[in-house]
Amino acid sequence: MRGMNRRACALCWAILLAAVLAAVYLLGLLIPDEAVAGSFLHAKEAPSLAHPFGTDALGRDLLMRTLKGLSVSVTVGIAASVISAVIAVFVGIAAATGSKRLDALINWCIDLVMSVPHTVLVILISFALGRGLKGLLIGIAATHWCSLARLIRGEVLQLRAQPYVSVSGRLGKSGGWILLHHLLPHLAPQFFVGLVLLFPHAVLHEASVSFLGFGLPPEQPAIGIILSESMRYLSTGMWWQAVLPGLTLVLIVLLVDRLGNQLQMLLDPYSAQE
């Protein structure tokens, strides 16, 4: 990476990340169900060349299960973070441009969502929607928009105080026109950085809620499920089922986090010179 400037560096990270995410997603789709079928002849095997991640108690290959699980995690993570980022933009703009009452109401709603611990709230929402993928997705999307919404509200308030926005208003441009041409272009970087930085949270919450048993059904190969199964065999020394799938998840999250920070540094004029 030496010899490249930060912009090129960030671009490389973005391409690498997109490639990895796409590969994970495709692998999850392409791996046939036979690959994760169990065989009791090979149960509880330690990592080897044939099974790099070892096998679980039912003899299923853990590498294949992990990859399939990652694909589910990545899908849930992307969907949930896109939904909550979009909610955050709408709510943030509404709070900053609407009446004082609306602003107070939205702030109160944010306080309300923040007053229940995320894990408990996701459990509650997932319970309300009858568990499964839908409940998990809505639960995570509904709990992660708050901080980004506050950020965007602050940003819009700041933008609206700018002279060029008020001049634009005096020149007879409508509120919608100003929103479209003056506010949204400035919010785009915030939106994308927020989106990328939401992703790790969404994925980690998905994994932990699945781990607790509220997310995906147990037959689905999700990381949280694999790890919660591994709990039963921990004391017998089956370390590979707990350690390796978790490690792959950490790698994905780190990669995305890295990209988010790079984007933030590039797009934020205050830190771009650091």
Add this chain to the structure above:
Amino acid sequence: MRNSVLRMLRIFLTSGAKLAALLLAVSVISFALVSASPVDPVQQYLLSLGTAVSPEQRAEIEAYWGVNEPPVQRCLSWLAGLLRGNLGESAIYRRPVADIIGERFVNSLALMLCAWILSAVIGFGLGCLMGMHRDRLPDRVLKKLCYLLSSVPSFWLGLVLLLVFAVGLRWFPVGFSSPIGILSEDVTVGERLHHLILPAFTLSLMSFVNIALHTRQKLIDVLNSDYVLFAKARGEGKWTILRRHGLRNIMLPALTLQFASFSELFGGSVIAENVFSYPGLGSAVSEAGLSSDVPLLLGITLFSALFVCAGNMIANLLYGVMDPQMREVGE
């Protein structure tokens, strides 16, 4: 003096009213969520009984629980019970929810308090260390570690710690809050602590990153200030500067942040208690959700909201009342 007492009173009153409104909203919304659930609580209850139940008995239970009444009426009667301190009866434990919460909260409180203090101490210490050595080796290594830890799923961290320290090295027990096979009256404090160390450590690892990075940033701001430059010119040493100028300025924001993090603390304890099979509120809430114990689920949700709000209120008070700079602004 009188002014400040009045101000305190006003803060207490307004935040009390806000708290009440917030809790009311939380209880109504969580009740609505639970009633929207497709899971039939009566069916779950009957399944948990394990015996055959005649349709008449079932109808009796339904009438007793008021399942067939309209949701609004049910909600109102639940809220009325709530005001009288009656949270309903847990379906899995067959005991009043308030009792269970009280009992479990003692366990959770021990865990959360240990983790809270531990994360404050670790976070503050590391934050100071990073701020003092900005951009040098300790700072770079610790910052990497902080970013790494914030990307690690908390339950996985717990599992790995469990593998290393409980299964591998056998330093700590694998789970629960007391040794198995011993009556709860006979468990000593030492044994309880021994069971507490690993979960508390996991929980504090989840939450110290925030405070460490925050402290680092604050300390760097302080060290870049003019008064620190003057102190250096006067010939004060590094540690004297930290003690005289650094700590005083960064203690209070750090403490405020720590109180405001009750939400993450509670959420983390749900995970940690499940990993370590620790009998606290966190494991109770996931049990309640999994076995559709609606009263217990609602009770704990409400209690967690109360807990978080209490933390936020303390943080606000600390921020607005104790900090002389903020006090000046307020007046």
